[in-house]
Amino acid sequence: MPDYETFEHDVLIIGAGGAGLRAAIEASAAGVRVGLVCKSLLGKAHTVMAEGGIAAALANVDERDNWKVHFADTMRGGQYVNQWRMAELHAKEAPDRVRELEAWGAVFDRTKDGRILQRHFGGHKYPRLAHVGDRTGLEMIRTLQDHGVHQGIDVHMEHTVLSLLKDGSRVVGAFGYERERGRFKIFGAKAVVLATGGIGRAYKITSNSWEYTGDGHALAYEAGAELIDMEFVQFHPTGMVWPPSVMGILVTEGVRGEGGILLNKDGKRFMFEAIPENYRAHTADDEEEGWRYCQGHKDARRPPELLTRDHVSRCIVREIKEGRGSPHGGVYLDISWIKQKMPNAAEHIKRKLPSMYHQFKQLADIDITEQPMEVGPTTHYIMGGVRVDPDTQMTRLPGLFAAGECAAGINGANRLGGNSLSDLLVFGKRAGEYAAKFARENQHGQINTNDIDSAAREALASFERSNGENPYAIQKDLQETMQNLVGIVRTETEMREALEKIGNFKTRAKKAAVTGNREYNPGWHTALDLKNLLTISEAITRAALDRKESRGAQFREDYPDKEERFSKVNTIMSKAADDSMQVRLEPLPEMPDDLKQIIEENR
Amino acid sequence: MTATFKIWRGDAKEGGFRDYATEVAEGMVVLDAVIQIQAAQARDLACRWNCKAGKCGSCSAEVNGIPKLMCMTRLSELPLEKPVTVEPMKTFPVIKDLVTDVSWNFRVKKKIKPFKPRLPDAPDGTWRMQQEDIDRVQEFRKCIECFLCQDVCHVLRDHQMHEKFIGPRFLIHVAALEMHPLDTEDRIEELRSTQGIGYCNITKCCTKVCPESIQITDNGIIPLKERVVDEFYDPLGWFWKGLKKLLNR
Numbered sequence: 001m002p003d004y005e006t007f008e009h010d011v012l013i014i015g016a017g018g019a020g021l022r023a024a025i026e027a028s029a030a031g032v033r034v035g036l037v038c039k040s041l042l043g044k045a046h047t048v049m050a051e052g053g054i055a056a057a058l059a060n061v062d063e064r065d066n067w068k069v070h071f072a073d074t075m076r077g078g079q080y081v082n083q084w085r086m087a088e089l090h091a092k093e094a095p096d097r098v099r100e101l102e103a104w105g106a107v108f109d110r111t112k113d114g115r116i117l118q119r120h121f122g123g124h125k126y127p128r129l130a131h132v133g134d135r136t137g138l139e140m141i142r143t144l145q146d147h148g149v150h151q152g153i154d155v156h157m158e159h160t161v162l163s164l165l166k167d168g169s170r171v172v173g174a175f176g177y178e179r180e181r182g183r184f185k186i187f188g189a190k191a192v193v194l195a196t197g198g199i200g201r202a203y204k205i206t207s208n209s210w211e212y213t214g215d216g217h218a219l220a221y222e223a224g225a226e227l228i229d230m231e232f233v234q235f236h237p238t239g240m241v242w243p244p245s246v247m248g249i250l251v252t253e254g255v256r257g258e259g260g261i262l263l264n265k266d267g268k269r270f271m272f273e274a275i276p277e278n279y280r281a282h283t284a285d286d287e288e289e290g291w292r293y294c295q296g297h298k299d300a301r302r303p304p305e306l307l308t309r310d311h312v313s314r315c316i317v318r319e320i321k322e323g324r325g326s327p328h329g330g331v332y333l334d335i336s337w338i339k340q341k342m343p344n345a346a347e348h349i350k351r352k353l354p355s356m357y358h359q360f361k362q363l364a365d366i367d368i369t370e371q372p373m374e375v376g377p378t379t380h381y382i383m384g385g386v387r388v389d390p391d392t393q394m395t396r397l398p399g400l401f402a403a404g405e406c407a408a409g410i411n412g413a414n415r416l417g418g419n420s421l422s423d424l425l426v427f428g429k430r431a432g433e434y435a436a437k438f439a440r441e442n443q444h445g446q447i448n449t450n451d452i453d454s455a456a457r458e459a460l461a462s463f464e465r466s467n468g469e470n471p472y473a474i475q476k477d478l479q480e481t482m483q484n485l486v487g488i489v490r491t492e493t494e495m496r497e498a499l500e501k502i503g504n505f506k507t508r509a510k511k512a513a514v515t516g517n518r519e520y521n522p523g524w525h526t527a528l529d530l531k532n533l534l535t536i537s538e539a540i541t542r543a544a545l546d547r548k549e550s551r552g553a554q555f556r557e558d559y560p561d562k563e564e565r566f567s568k569v570n571t572i573m574s575k576a577a578d579d580s581m582q583v584r585l586e587p588l589p590e591m592p593d594d595l596k597q598i599i600e601e602n603r
Numbered sequence: 604m605t606a607t608f609k610i611w612r613g614d615a616k617e618g619g620f621r622d623y624a625t626e627v628a629e630g631m632v633v634l635d636a637v638i639q640i641q642a643a644q645a646r647d648l649a650c651r652w653n654c655k656a657g658k659c660g661s662c663s664a665e666v667n668g669i670p671k672l673m674c675m676t677r678l679s680e681l682p683l684e685k686p687v688t689v690e691p692m693k694t695f696p697v698i699k700d701l702v703t704d705v706s707w708n709f710r711v712k713k714k715i716k717p718f719k720p721r722l723p724d725a726p727d728g729t730w731r732m733q734q735e736d737i738d739r740v741q742e743f744r745k746c747i748e749c750f751l752c753q754d755v756c757h758v759l760r761d762h763q764m765h766e767k768f769i770g771p772r773f774l775i776h777v778a779a780l781e782m783h784p785l786d787t788e789d790r791i792e793e794l795r796s797t798q799g800i801g802y803c804n805i806t807k808c809c810t811k812v813c814p815e816s817i818q819i820t821d822n823g824i825i826p827l828k829e830r831v832v833d834e835f836y837d838p839l840g841w842f843w844k845g846l847k848k849l850l851n852r
């Protein structure tokens with residue numbers, strides 16, 4: 001066997017966004033040696049782009065808020081296919097996780113009496129999002145990063161993991177390469193935490209960066225863990241649509257939280273037209289009430305722009321399809337109208353939404369204090385992911401944990417805005433805690449060198465093909481396919497077609513060729529990322545085919561309604577002995593009576 | 604329309620500019636052109652990027668000689684009748700093409716004393732701070748660590764004083780900690796000694812390139828310099844420092 005550089009850690013964490021960093025901090029505080037591997041430089045992970053805030057029932061702005069309401073909101077938003085235990089833990093623990101960030105130096109916006117300010121967001125009954133203007137993710141990642149580096153965590157920046165290493169059924173490390181020099185590395189670990197984020201790069205229009213290739217999902221699946229809820233992909237209603245080069249870049253829901261409204265080309269506020277039954281009692285009767293809600297009047301109910309993301313996205317698609325869209329194929333999002341309601345509106349907008357102001361001014365020549373923005377849905381988040389134990393975040397493979405976006409369960413069929421950052425903190429901490437515990441109770445496992453040699457050979461194969469295909473072209477074709485055939489509106493025929501195409505892409509990916517050498521070679525990196533992208537694309541498609549109903553983020557044109565028989569099941573996928581992808585439906589765990597009662601009380 | 608991009612290709616040992624012609628369209632930024640060239644003509648062209656929206660600070664480079672985020676530099680701002688030059692930041696060693704070794708920055712940051720809050724204000728373990736008392740700190744915390752200010756600062760760029768001077772990025776990091784209403788740590792002595800604040804002669808080049816428009820010099824470095832002066836050359840300063848320590852017990 002060639003010599004590979006080898007590192008040994010007690011706990012290895014893959015991914016350095018919010019969940020990975022929080023897990024690293026927790027594990028290292030528990031006294032074990034922690035290694036952290038990330039694809040980019042430290043502090044650049046996708047968390048940095050989160051804008052709106054962290055959902056936690058601190059009750060600083062509205063004293064009626066508490067974990068029970070947050071729990072009920074999360075379950076309603078997820079259409080009740082969430083893992084109730086995760087939603088419960090999340091709602092209970094999020095406030096402590098936010099307060100602890102303050103103790104580590106985070107500087108949140110303040111209320112008049114000097115406490116952490118909270119803002120309104122879609123699907124949350126009370127103002128619940130702790131935030132810093134519209135750059136909350138940056139504040140969170142910087143706080144965790146700065147706190148973490150003083151804890152003696154070994155950080156391996158710009159490294160990509162290619163496979164997990166196993167000793168029997170137990171996961172005992174990872175094999176990967178350093179992007180800079182292209183050298184292979186072995187990471188031996190007593191426990192491994194996946195915190196790799198999402199899958200957005202499987203789609204053409206996405207708010208996600210190149211890193212989001214479903215690595216954790218695919219690594220876990222290949223190693224023998226299960227995936228759950230993969231059909232639920234969140235299309236955020238407001239991404240930029242113009243100019244083409246910025247298509248998909250996120251426009252924070254905070255714009256609507258501050259009073260922004262959605263209009264079609266005729267200037268009609270279309271969101272008032274179709275309010276879903278289960279939200280009718282929570283939604284404003286008219287525009288005036290909606291505005292009062294955004295201004296913090298406690299007797300007012302939310303404007304329909306702040307309904308859940310799945311619903312808002314579908315309404316926007318309807319407007320566009322029926323010919324009432326804006327010139328560049330979106331709809332209008334207008335915050336400038338608030339000048340009718342308040343003096344100094346322009347200043348207010350710039351203070352509350354500084355990076356949105358900046359982003360539109362610089363990238364689209366639009367002054368959002370004067371003009372409406374053009375927006376349309378963009379692939380943003382996957383609710384589905386690695387199946388984990390709700391308390392410990394361990395997968396069915398001993399020693400393998402997952403947290404954050406790549407794990408699943410808390411969000412069900414649709415995630416509420418703001419519940420992601422809190423999820424990263426709550427379950428990042430838990431994963432770190434239990435991974436450290438596992439590491440203390442177990443020794444290092446045996447690493448199988450044959451596995452490593454074959455993984456290394458496979459990784460280098462693309463260099464040996466002289467006139468194979470351009471990996472970028474394959475990636476682009478896959479993105480088009482997923483966008484067009486497994487997007488917001490789905491049908492059986494289109495998804496069957498997608499599966500066939502994915503099969504072809506797999507063959508093409510085996511012929512991908514790269515030029516140059518192994519040092520910092522993005523063409524090679526793209527060729528290697530294809531494998532994970534193809535695995536998760538297949539998983540999304542198969543799960544979406546098997547859920548023959550419309551629920552939350554999954555909208556089936558051929559089954560447009562919710563179906564009773566799907567209301568209490570999750571789709572579970574795993575790799576069969578013949579390497580094929582198996583999907584099965586499994587009943588949800590039974591919810592205890594006290595939680596059922598909380599849901600009833602908050603109907 | 605076609606435009607020409609002169610992109611620096613090479614590694615630590617050798618390199619030079621190479622011309623690439625590519626189709627450009629309305630609204631494109633420099634990073635779009637680079638990614639387009641990478642996908643079609645130069646698969647192994649190395650560059651860093653993540654967010655494409657000026658939020659992550661990965662895509663720093665020098666465009667027509669000026670330190671910029673490639674993702675926030677519109678082609679419409681540039682004279683396209685001439686080739687656009689794109690090269691890596693000069694202050695840091697090249698790894699390959701547009702990618703530089705910025706690891707020095709991470710080492711510097713690790714040496715800065717971390718945040719140390721006073722005891723909580725309320726029995727539930729929380730603190731009270733007024734918005735106007737944190738506005739300045741929030742300004743500094745907007746930093747996306749693009750290191751463009753480090754790239755442009757002559758102390759680092761021309762004089763290579765990396766061992767003696769932490770650079771504007773970390774001076775405002777220290778400023779954010781020092782001006783944090785809850786912080787009780789004292790970082791003034793090392794600002795003067797190991798962190799070398801005295802090397803900054805307030806040319807304000809850093810402020811000019813900061814994509815977050817942080818007033819690095821006026822709001823950060825100058826007040827810090829004043830604190831250093833007060834503490835080291837002014838007995839009253841010593842008195843205040845003693846008092847601050849007492850109050851924070």
Ligand code: SF4
Pocket residue numbers: 755756757758770771802803804805806807808809810820824
């Ligand atoms: S003002 Fe100081 S820190 Fe900024 S560029 Fe000039 S010398 Fe460097």
Ligand code: SF4
Pocket residue numbers: 660745746747748749750751752753771772775812813814815816817819
């Ligand atoms: S201070 Fe400005 S220029 Fe310097 S690293 Fe931060 S964002 Fe970049």
Ligand code: FES
Pocket residue numbers: 651652653654655656657658659660661662663672673674675
């Ligand atoms: S890609 Fe994030 S700042 Fe340019």
